[in-house]
Amino acid sequence: xxxxxxxxxxxxxxxxxxxxxxxxxxxxxxxxxxxxxxxxxxxxxxxxxxxxxxxxxxxxxxxxxxxxxxxxxxxxxxxxxxxxxxxxxxxxxxxxxxxxxxxxxxxxxxxxxxxxxxxxxxxxxxxxxxxxxxxxxxxxxxxxxxxxxxxxxxxxxxxxxxxxxxxxxxxxxxxxxxxxxxxxxxxxxxxxxxxxxxxxxxxxxxxxxxxxxxxxxxxxxxxxxxxxxxxxxxxxxxxxxxxxxxxxxxxxxxxxxxxxxxxxxxxxxxx
Amino acid sequence: xxxxxxxxxxxxxxxxxxxxxxxxxxxxxxxxxxxxxxxxxxxxxxxxxxxxxxxxxxxxxxxxxxxxxxxxxxxxxxxxxxxxxxxxxxxxxxxxxxxxxxxxxxxxxxxxxxxxxxxxxxxxxxxxxxxxxxxxxxxxxxxxxxxxxxxxxxxxxxxxxxxxxxxxxxxxxxxxxxxxxxxxxxxxxxxxxxxxxxxxxxxxxxxxxxxxxxxxxxxxxxxxxxxxxxxxxxxxxxxxxxxxxxxxxxxxxxxxxxxxxxxxxxxxxxxxxxxxxxxxxxxxxxxxxxxxxxxxxxxxxxxxxxxxxxxxxxxxxxxxxxxxxxxxxxxxxxxxxxxx
Numbered sequence: 001x002x003x004x005x006x007x008x009x010x011x012x013x014x015x016x017x018x019x020x021x022x023x024x025x026x027x028x029x030x031x032x033x034x035x036x037x038x039x040x041x042x043x044x045x046x047x048x049x050x051x052x053x054x055x056x057x058x059x060x061x062x063x064x065x066x067x068x069x070x071x072x073x074x075x076x077x078x079x080x081x082x083x084x085x086x087x088x089x090x091x092x093x094x095x096x097x098x099x100x101x102x103x104x105x106x107x108x109x110x111x112x113x114x115x116x117x118x119x120x121x122x123x124x125x126x127x128x129x130x131x132x133x134x135x136x137x138x139x140x141x142x143x144x145x146x147x148x149x150x151x152x153x154x155x156x157x158x159x160x161x162x163x164x165x166x167x168x169x170x171x172x173x174x175x176x177x178x179x180x181x182x183x184x185x186x187x188x189x190x191x192x193x194x195x196x197x198x199x200x201x202x203x204x205x206x207x208x209x210x211x212x213x214x215x216x217x218x219x220x221x222x223x224x225x226x227x228x229x230x231x232x233x234x235x236x237x238x239x240x241x242x243x244x245x246x247x248x249x250x251x252x253x254x255x256x257x258x259x260x261x262x263x264x265x266x267x268x269x270x271x
Numbered sequence: 272x273x274x275x276x277x278x279x280x281x282x283x284x285x286x287x288x289x290x291x292x293x294x295x296x297x298x299x300x301x302x303x304x305x306x307x308x309x310x311x312x313x314x315x316x317x318x319x320x321x322x323x324x325x326x327x328x329x330x331x332x333x334x335x336x337x338x339x340x341x342x343x344x345x346x347x348x349x350x351x352x353x354x355x356x357x358x359x360x361x362x363x364x365x366x367x368x369x370x371x372x373x374x375x376x377x378x379x380x381x382x383x384x385x386x387x388x389x390x391x392x393x394x395x396x397x398x399x400x401x402x403x404x405x406x407x408x409x410x411x412x413x414x415x416x417x418x419x420x421x422x423x424x425x426x427x428x429x430x431x432x433x434x435x436x437x438x439x440x441x442x443x444x445x446x447x448x449x450x451x452x453x454x455x456x457x458x459x460x461x462x463x464x465x466x467x468x469x470x471x472x473x474x475x476x477x478x479x480x481x482x483x484x485x486x487x488x489x490x491x492x493x494x495x496x497x498x499x500x501x502x503x504x505x506x507x508x509x510x511x512x513x514x515x516x517x518x519x520x521x522x523x524x525x526x527x528x529x530x531x532x533x534x535x536x537x538x539x540x541x542x543x544x545x546x547x548x549x550x551x552x553x554x555x556x557x558x559x560x561x562x563x564x565x566x567x568x569x570x571x572x573x574x575x576x577x578x579x580x581x582x583x584x585x586x587x588x589x590x591x592x593x594x595x596x597x598x599x600x601x602x603x604x605x606x607x608x609x610x611x
Contacts, residue, residue, distance in 0.1 A: 015345055018344065022377065025377075026375050029371065029374040029375050030375075032374075033360065033363065033367075033371050036363065036367060037360065037362035037363055038362075039331075040362050040363065040364065040403035040405075041362040041403070058312070077416075104356065104358065104361070105356050105358035106358050106359070106360060108319075108322075108324055108352070108354050108358055109352065109358035109359075109372075109416075109419065109420075110322060110375075111323070111324055112347060112350065112351075112352040112374065112436045113347055113372070113375055113423075114344050114347040114348040114376070115375050115376075119375075127609065202312075205296075226340045269470065
């Protein structure tokens with residue numbers, strides 16, 4: 001039997017495969033969807049804009065004086081760490097959004113369409129990385145207003161942001177896995193909080209580690225957040241960065257290698 | 272006979288349970304096939320296999336002659352799926368949801384916009400088009416979901432319990448829309464737990480229970496298959512009910528049931544009615560109402576499966592009140608839908 005009277009408007013070849021270029025376009029369409037949703041969801045704007053601003057203010061003015069003698073002096077040390085922590089927290093929004101799509105049946109609808117299987121996933125991650133950059137720029141801008149100075153030059157700033165985004169992209173794969181496995185979005189949040197909170201606070205993100213007890217220092221020295229914070233700080237302020245940058249990339253690669261295949265398998269199984 | 276939607280010996284297992292245990296079904300081109308069954312019967316599993324969301328463990332499923340596993344991409348290009356819950360993005364507007372699907376299907380920005388406008392109008396959502404979907408009512412969401420499944424002008428539709436959880440008014444609206452679609456030449460597979468929904472919308476019905484087809488035919492065939500007629504009888508005095516039931520069961524067999532204040536029994540023998548009248552008269556039981564009517568699909572279902580089709584209550588325990596309420600609402604609906 002031939003498929004007469006069926007109107008195939010969709011971009012598939014005769015064999016039903018999606019062409020790579022169409023897959024890319026579909027990925028961008030999915031990214032558009034994630035970004036345009038912010039417009040109608042003020043809460044997301046809070047997540048991506050208000051929370052980062054609040055972090056910078058709180059750390060600077062509440063903790064700053066005690067930590068480093070003056071808010072400005074502490075800001076100089078802590079701003080890169082605050083940005084790193086905020087970025088890591090934000091990767092969990094990827095998990096929550098994917099989880100919501102999964103539980104609300106949006107993935108069923110998407111999968112019944114003749115589009116690239118990976119488009120909804122990569123589109124989401126791409127859009128969320130753009131949101132990371134937005135929050136980063138917001139925090140750096142605010143930091144500049146409050147007295148932070150980028151002494152590492154423009155290339156330091158760009159390389160630093162690129163490094164954090166690359167790291168966030170790697171961590172996103174763990175977020176994908178969590179989003180696929182969690183029962184609902186609240187569980188994602190609870191899980192993320194109990195993992196990311198201790199990891200970021202036991203690093204050099206907010207304090208110099210030399211006042212920590214020895215056992216904690218030992219952990220802190222290998223903690224990926226320490227490496228990433230040190231690298232970002234070094235790139236923004238100027239200074240030796242080769243070692244922390246290298247370790248950050250090693251960690252990012254390690255996280256991606258471990259989580260990418262598992263996350264992809266979970267995604268394929270669930271959607 | 273060629274079918275637009277066809278399954279042969281479809282099997283799907285989830286761990287220990289066999290969701291589908293060899294299902295055969297076929298929907299003629301341009302017709303609506305109602306897939307009827309209680310919760311857990313395997314309806315959704317079947318739809319998900321046809322919509323390429325699940326791979327069958329055995330048998331085969333075809334859509335317009337294309338195998339859903341080997342030619343999944345082709346199948347996806349010609350089907351529309353509306354699921355049990357409205358699979359639309361709550362944080363997008365009605366227009367944006369439809370734009371998203373249109374762009375994913377390869378429409379240009381302008382064509383996607385035109386198609387979105389057209390569908391919003393048809394589904395009476397134009398006024399709400401610019402609002403985020405989270406502000407929509409349940410009925411509006413379902414309409415938008417149905418609209419989303421139509422963006423690519425699919426010739427074959429899978430509607431998985433499209434009206435579950437809707438109030439009677441919204442359900443009636445959706446029914447009208449579905450009829451319009453089928454009148455335009457689409458083929459649809461409709462799953463439902465509402466027997467009257469299948470009765471009103473479907474050309475053919477396949478009844479499944481525990482993953483197996485237990486009956487098939489047109490709604491009328493199914494109704495006449497099971498006795499055809501039902502005797503309905505209400506004693507004047509409520510206290511006579513139990514005794515009357517025993518007497519009716521003696522004449523009609525163990526299928527006689529008490530429903531509220533009424534006794535119903537399938538009529539297999541034309542002599543039943545006079546026999547019952549004589550017996551009750553002899554025993555001195557005054558009869559308030561006595562009627563012969565066609566069996567409803569509900570009774571067909573009961574006769575076939577041994578349990579009632581009650582939404583949300585697959586075992587049929589304690590759901591009588593819900594069912595009655597539903598039946599009332601459905602009766603009203605039917606009137607509403609039937610009006611010219």
